[in-house]
Amino acid sequence: MRLLILCLLIYLGYRLFKKLVLPEQSPTTLEEQEALMRVDDVMVKDPYCETYFPKRKGIRKVIDGKAYYFCSTACRDKYLEDADHPKESSSNEK
Ligand SMILES: [Zn+2]
Numbered sequence: 274m275r276l277l278i279l280c281l282l283i284y285l286g287y288r289l290f291k292k293l294v295l296p297e298q299s300p301t302t303l304e305e306q307e308a309l310m311r312v313d314d315v316m317v318k319d320p321y322c323e324t325y326f327p328k329r330k331g332i333r334k335v336i337d338g339k340a341y342y343f344c345s346t347a348c349r350d351k352y353l354e355d356a357d358h359p360k361e362s363s364s365n366e367k
Pocket residue numbers: 319321322323324343344345348
């Protein structure tokens with residue numbers, strides 16, 4: 274009978290131990306944060322005026338499930354005007 278209680282205590286102790294140990298392994302390490310910063314700082318090209326600019330400063334617009342970045346709202350609007358006339362281009366990038 275005491276063996277059962279002992280097993281239970283060991284099990285509870287093990288769970289407590291895991292809880293104490295696991296938080297040290299934080300999912301957001303400094304490396305991951307730096308990687309996110311780098312992605313954020315990437316240069317993208319405006320598809321309308323073909324100017325390069327930092328992605329974080331661009332205006333994001335999703336067209337047909339693809340994200341486009343524009344240097345200004347004016348470029349975005351003009352690009353959308355052009356895209357208004359659908360072209361028969363079925364280029365599936367793989
Ligand atoms: Zn532009």
